[in-house]
Amino acid sequence: MEGLVTQMMIAPADENRKHKKAFYFRVIAVCAVIYALIAHFIRSNVLRIGYLLAGMLEYSLTIKEKESLTLQLYSVARERFEISRGLFAWEKTWFSSALPPVPANILITAAGRGREAAALLDGGYSVDAAEPLRKFAIDCAVLPGIRDFFWADHDAVTQGAMSGSGPAAALKGRNYDAVIVGWGSLSHMISRDERKQFLKACHLLAPEGPVLISFFSHDVPPMPNARFLNLGRSAGRRIGRMRGVDAYFDPDDMLNWDAGFFHRFSEAEINALAGALGRRALFAASPYGHATLLPPAG
Numbered sequence: 001m002e003g004l005v006t007q008m009m010i011a012p013a014d015e016n017r018k019h020k021k022a023f024y025f026r027v028i029a030v031c032a033v034i035y036a037l038i039a040h041f042i043r044s045n046v047l048r049i050g051y052l053l054a055g056m057l058e059y060s061l062t063i064k065e066k067e068s069l070t071l072q073l074y075s076v077a078r079e080r081f082e083i084s085r086g087l088f089a090w091e092k093t094w095f096s097s098a099l100p101p102v103p104a105n106i107l108i109t110a111a112g113r114g115r116e117a118a119a120l121l122d123g124g125y126s127v128d129a130a131e132p133l134r135k136f137a138i139d140c141a142v143l144p145g146i147r148d149f150f151w152a153d154h155d156a157v158t159q160g161a162m163s164g165s166g167p168a169a170a171l172k173g174r175n176y177d178a179v180i181v182g183w184g185s186l187s188h189m190i191s192r193d194e195r196k197q198f199l200k201a202c203h204l205l206a207p208e209g210p211v212l213i214s215f216f217s218h219d220v221p222p223m224p225n226a227r228f229l230n231l232g233r234s235a236g237r238r239i240g241r242m243r244g245v246d247a248y249f250d251p252d253d254m255l256n257w258d259a260g261f262f263h264r265f266s267e268a269e270i271n272a273l274a275g276a277l278g279r280r281a282l283f284a285a286s287p288y289g290h291a292t293l294l295p296p297a298g
């Protein structure tokens with residue numbers, strides 16, 4: 001009898017606990033589902049807005065404005081391009097096979113905070129560097145052991161090497177053992193002509209040495225045929241006309257919200273650029289588009 005009473009007292013308490021547990025689970029599950037719905041809504045709309053804006057910017061900005069916007073996007077990018085990150089494995093393999101042995105004088109353009117420069121200085125190279133983004137330049141310019149630093153973009157390097165004017169004027173007449181065009185940065189030159197001129201300047205700066213270029217390749221998929229991208233493009237064309245902007249747009253130019261505007265190069269394009277200088281492009285394997293423009297056989 002006594003046992004039965006105890007059982008009767010325990011049973012409702014157990015039931016109660018079970019109900020409470022199930023109730024809280026339902027509340028938690030509803031919250032999780034609401035969160036997933038909100039996250040999905042935000043993600044897909046952020047993506048749509050991203051496509052809309054990208055399409056609009058493709059057609060409403062001049063090449064110079066695109067290059068300037070690229071630098072502004074770099075200045076707020078999540079990636080910090082820390083010097084301490086050191087060289088990537090592919091860069092170690094590439095540099096060790098393509099660069100002349102130490103001691104050699106190397107110019108690195110688009111050097112960022114100095115990630116590549118610091119590694120080469122450590123390895124005993126003599127390094128000059130250029131970088132246009134002030135936020136990065138202030139770190140690179142004071143790297144221990146660095147020689148000349150130019151607060152200059154690729155166009156300014158071209159101008160300096162060719163005509164001895166502008167922020168990289170001192171480059172005129174220099175003879176480096178190699179030029180390294182900093183990680184991915186050739187792709188940030190949106191103008192075909194300026195790319196050609198810049199590589200010509202690199203060629204003049206290292207007439208007998210290799211020019212190492214890295215770039216976004218056709219491994220990067222093209223922009224999708226997304227509805228919002230196309231909507232943005234037609235708005236961009238109208239804005240471009242209003243602004244008097246020439247609506248030239250290369251389908252291999254793309255916008256990445258972390259790295260700005262970039263051009264995807266095909267191997268044929270790189271070969272043509274190298275050929276125009278009397279050089280041969282030696283392509284490295286994946287994972288990233290990079291090639292050595294070998295000097296004309298002496």
Ligand SMILES: C[S@@+](CC[C@H](N)C(=O)[O-])C[C@H]1O[C@@H](n2cnc3c(N)ncnc32)[C@H](O)[C@@H]1O
Nearest residue numbers: 081110111112115133153154182183184185188
């Ligand atoms: C991917 S980051 C690489 C930075 C550095 N080389 C590294 O690997 O840490 C690309 C660099 O290109 C620079 N850049 C962007 N547009 C440029 C341009 N038109 N001329 C020269 N540099 C540019 C950016 O400021 C940035 O430092």
